[in-house]
Amino acid sequence: MNAFWRALSKNRLALGGGAVVLTLAVMAVAAPLVAPHDPHKPDTKRILEAPSSRHWLGTDQVGRDVLSRMLYGARVSLAVGFVSVGIATAIGIALGSAAGYHGGTVDAAVMRLVDLMLVFPRFFLLLAVLAFLTPSIWTIMSVIGLTGWMGVARLVRAEFLALKEREFVIWSQSVGASAVRIIWRHILPNAMAPVLVAMTLGIPAAILTESGLSFLGLGVRPPHATWGNILNDGKEVIELAWWLSVYPGVAILLTVLSYNLLGEGIRDALDPRLRQSVGRFGGRGR
Amino acid sequence: MFAIPLLLGITFISFMVIHLAPGDPVEIISGEGIPIDLKPLQDFYKLYGLDQPLHVQYWNWLKRIVRLDFGQSFAPHGRPVIHMIRERLPVTLALNVIEMLIMVALSVPVGVTSATRQYSTFDKSTTVFVFVGFATPDFWLAVMLQILLGVHLGWLPISGLRLPVWEYLPFWQQQWDFLSHLILPITVATFGGLAGYSRYMRQSMLEVIRQDYVQSARAKGLPESVVIGKHALRNAMLPIVTVLGLSVPGLIGGSVIIETIFALPGMGQLMVQAVFERDYPVIMGNLVIVASLTLFANLVADLSYGLIDPRIRVGRRGRA
Numbered sequence: 001m002n003a004f005w006r007a008l009s010k011n012r013l014a015l016g017g018g019a020v021v022l023t024l025a026v027m028a029v030a031a032p033l034v035a036p037h038d039p040h041k042p043d044t045k046r047i048l049e050a051p052s053s054r055h056w057l058g059t060d061q062v063g064r065d066v067l068s069r070m071l072y073g074a075r076v077s078l079a080v081g082f083v084s085v086g087i088a089t090a091i092g093i094a095l096g097s098a099a100g101y102h103g104g105t106v107d108a109a110v111m112r113l114v115d116l117m118l119v120f121p122r123f124f125l126l127l128a129v130l131a132f133l134t135p136s137i138w139t140i141m142s143v144i145g146l147t148g149w150m151g152v153a154r155l156v157r158a159e160f161l162a163l164k165e166r167e168f169v170i171w172s173q174s175v176g177a178s179a180v181r182i183i184w185r186h187i188l189p190n191a192m193a194p195v196l197v198a199m200t201l202g203i204p205a206a207i208l209t210e211s212g213l214s215f216l217g218l219g220v221r222p223p224h225a226t227w228g229n230i231l232n233d234g235k236e237v238i239e240l241a242w243w244l245s246v247y248p249g250v251a252i253l254l255t256v257l258s259y260n261l262l263g264e265g266i267r268d269a270l271d272p273r274l275r276q277s278v279g280r281f282g283g284r285g286r
Numbered sequence: 287m288f289a290i291p292l293l294l295g296i297t298f299i300s301f302m303v304i305h306l307a308p309g310d311p312v313e314i315i316s317g318e319g320i321p322i323d324l325k326p327l328q329d330f331y332k333l334y335g336l337d338q339p340l341h342v343q344y345w346n347w348l349k350r351i352v353r354l355d356f357g358q359s360f361a362p363h364g365r366p367v368i369h370m371i372r373e374r375l376p377v378t379l380a381l382n383v384i385e386m387l388i389m390v391a392l393s394v395p396v397g398v399t400s401a402t403r404q405y406s407t408f409d410k411s412t413t414v415f416v417f418v419g420f421a422t423p424d425f426w427l428a429v430m431l432q433i434l435l436g437v438h439l440g441w442l443p444i445s446g447l448r449l450p451v452w453e454y455l456p457f458w459q460q461q462w463d464f465l466s467h468l469i470l471p472i473t474v475a476t477f478g479g480l481a482g483y484s485r486y487m488r489q490s491m492l493e494v495i496r497q498d499y500v501q502s503a504r505a506k507g508l509p510e511s512v513v514i515g516k517h518a519l520r521n522a523m524l525p526i527v528t529v530l531g532l533s534v535p536g537l538i539g540g541s542v543i544i545e546t547i548f549a550l551p552g553m554g555q556l557m558v559q560a561v562f563e564r565d566y567p568v569i570m571g572n573l574v575i576v577a578s579l580t581l582f583a584n585l586v587a588d589l590s591y592g593l594i595d596p597r598i599r600v601g602r603r604g605r606a
Contacts, residue, residue, distance in 0.1 A: 116295040119584070120577045121539035124557055128303050128569050131561040208423055212543055215425045216558060235429055239437070249426035257421035 007269035014265020020258035028074040037065035039072040039225050048241045058243035060233055066243060069225035070251055076226040077255065080141050080210040081203040087145025089199055092152025097183050097191075099153070100160025107157070114150045122147055126209070127218065135221050140213065144206050152198050159191035193270045200263035204256035211252050227252050292581055297351060300573040301344050304566055356571030361563060367571040370556060375575070377447070378545070378552035382537050384468070385475045386530065389483050392476075394519075394526070397487020401495065401522075402514060412484060419481030424540060428474045428547045435470065443467050445549035471548040475540055479533060486529050490522040524595055531587025535580045 008014060027034060036056070043063035051058045057066040099110035125147050133139045163169060164187060172182050213219030214228025222229060227248040234244030338346075350357070356367035400409040436444035443449070447467050455463060494500065495518050503517045504510070542554035549555070553576060560568035 112291070112295070116292060116299060118535065119292060119296060119580045120299070120573070121535040121542075121580060123539035123542040123554075124573055124576050125303070127542065127557055127561045128300070128573050131564055131566070131569055132304065204421070211423060212425055215423075216543070216546060218558075218561060231426060231429070238429065238433055242433075245426075245429055245433070249423060249430065252423045252426065253418070253421050256423075257417060260417065260421060 004269050008265055011265040011269065013261045014269075017258035017261030017265065020254060021262055024074055024255060024258070025078060027071055028078050031068075031071040031075055035065075035068035035071045037068045039064060039068040040223055048237060048244075050241075051243055057247050058241065060230070060241070060244055061237060066230065066247060069230055070227065070248060073225045073227045073230060073248070074251070074255075076137060076220055076224055077207045077210060077252075080137065080144065080220070081206045083141040084144035084148065084206045084210075085199050085202040087142060088148040088202060089152050089195060091145070091149035093156050093188070093195065095149070096153035096156025097160055097188060100157035101164055101179065101183055101187065103161075110153065111157070114153055117147070117150050120147075122209070123212070126213065130213070130218050135218070137220050137224065140210055140219055144209055148202065148206065151202075152195060155194045155198055156191055159194060160187055163187045163190055197263055197267040197270065200259060200266055204259035204263075207252065207259075208256055211248075289581060289585060293578060296577040296581070297348055297574055298344070300570050300577070301347060303573070304570055305340060305343070351571075351574060356574070357567040359560075359568050360565045361568075367567050370568065371553070371571055371575055374551055374553050374556050377550055378538065378541050378554060379579075381468075381471065381475065381541060381544070381550070381552065382534075384472055385479070385537060388472065388476050389479050390526075390530070393480055393483035393487050394523075396480075396484040397489075398491050398514065398519065398522075400484065400488040401491035404492065409488075412488075416481040416485045419477055422478065424474050424478055425543045425547060427477060428470070428544065431470055431474060432547070442470055444470065447550060471544050471550060474547075475537070475544045478540075479537065482533070483526065483529065487522065487526055490525045491518065494518045494522040520594065524591070527587055527591050527594060531584050534583040534587075538576055538580060 211228035545554035
């Protein structure tokens with residue numbers, strides 16, 4: 001573990017990314033305290049005001065403060081990122097460990113399901129599901145999670161295939177430990193490194209997906225402010241109010257960039273060999 | 287042959303997605319809260335076979351889609367879904383093929399140069415580009431470019447495939463008009479993928495040029511251009527072909543956003559419209575076609591693997 005921190009602390013880009021990630025998380029949690037205005041309160045006297053000392057990032061069509069809306073939007077983006085990646089990881093670990101540990105028919109069935117799910121372009125699948133659901137933050141989170149577990153399942157399976165032949169596993173089996181116990185207590189902790197990296201890289205992908213959906217008007221619905229929503233509102237008035245279209249985009253870019261830098265830093269610090277297995281493809285969440 | 291169970295699986299998932307989702311299509315079309323025992327509604331259920339058990343519905347649907355009959359759109363025009371798809375498929379296909387060609391054409395030289403001049407200024411600046419490119423939301427980039435190049439500078443058209451007066455333009459202007467409509471969407475679509483491919487190409491090349499046979503090619507006295515361009519490149523390309531195959535669903539998925547923003551009449555735009563109108567025959571048809579397309583692209587990637595690398599004979603190779 002010490003070697004891990006030493007390697008990570010030498011990687012300045014990863015540290016920078018980590019700092020942004022941390023700041024963002026704090027700001028999102030503390031949004032009600034740090035936001036200068038009420039993000040939902042319209043002010044008809046101050047419609048589409050350019051950035052000023054009163055409204056640092058300007059106001060939108062109904063006079064709401066863009067900075068405050070973006071701070072609240074960070075909450076939604078981060079929540080969607082964390083929860084959907086949590087769901088995807090849980091499914092991926094469950095299916096991947098079952099496939100890798102038991103092998104045979106279970107393995108074949110799970111891997112065919114993975115192949116099958118990967119054949120669907122994710123955005124099409126997401127849209128098809130969303131067409132029939134009542135939109136809310138929760139549906140978005142679950143749908144992104146339910147369509148994003150395949151990478152984790154593959155990773156976990158590969159780790160399990162390698163680990164289950166090792167002495168400590170065979171020893172546990174020989175003293176009669178149950179499959180669930182061996183998977184949970186013995187193999188999984190040793191297989192978590194790539195999963196952790198995949199999670200860190202999965203969060204920005206989920207954030208991009210959510211903001212893309214919200215931008216299309218099919219994601220998180222108003223009155224919730226999200227970065228994608230603000231951009232969606234902003235594109236109608238982009239000629240009058242550039243600030244509505246520029247700042248949320250920059251926020252998404254910086255967030256995704258920081259998570260990617262941090263994720264890659266963690267990966268290299270944990271084990272440079274992981275470069276092979278935990279690539280960045282699929283990192284864009286389409 | 288492995289494609290057939292996967293094709294069946296595609297239809298199964300598409301069917302389940304629509305039918306397991308809460309929310310009844312009839313209720314969605316008619317508006318919620320209308321009592322379901324109304325005679326016209328029951329006729330509607332009968333018409334679409336929605337009164338039958340799920341497995342019967344699936345079987346009937348399957349029998350129809352084998353003949354590419356995806357039913358009729360719920361929209362007032364009520365056109366057969368397959369006609370709508372046939373109109374739009376070429377646009378999406380053309381866009382994606384052009385994108386792929388451009389990405390390969392640009393990322394291979396960029397990746398090779400970065401690898402052969404590791405840590406040079408060129409290598410460092412492409413690394414920055416890779417990270418930024420990867421983090422840029424494509425929909426945002428699209429809007430920014432539309433405003434900058436389209437509206438403020440007026441250099442490029444920002445939506446559609448042709449000018450309304452296209453028919454009356456002279457031949458060369460027609461070609462330029464068509465091309466100019468494609469520049470922005472293709473630039474945006476290739477931006478993120480280009481970053482990924484260049485990175486992969488660099489990585490792959492770095493691994494290959496350390497190997498013994500590259501050294502022995504140099505030792506034979508071959509010029510560096512032949513060593514890199516012929517001996518190393520061929521092997522370095524192998525992982526790229528896999529990555530190309532894997533990135534197909536991402537590219538096609540990306541066309542949802544690109545086509546919507548630039549008003550291009552392709553599958554992605556059709557899907558978004560269908561979702562807003564809850565036009566579920568169109569949604570199901572779209573899903574099946576797009577997934578089958580990806581499956582086909584993966585097959586092509588598998589086959590071309592054997593072409594680049596004669597060591598791999600497709601028949602012998604199991605699916606990874």
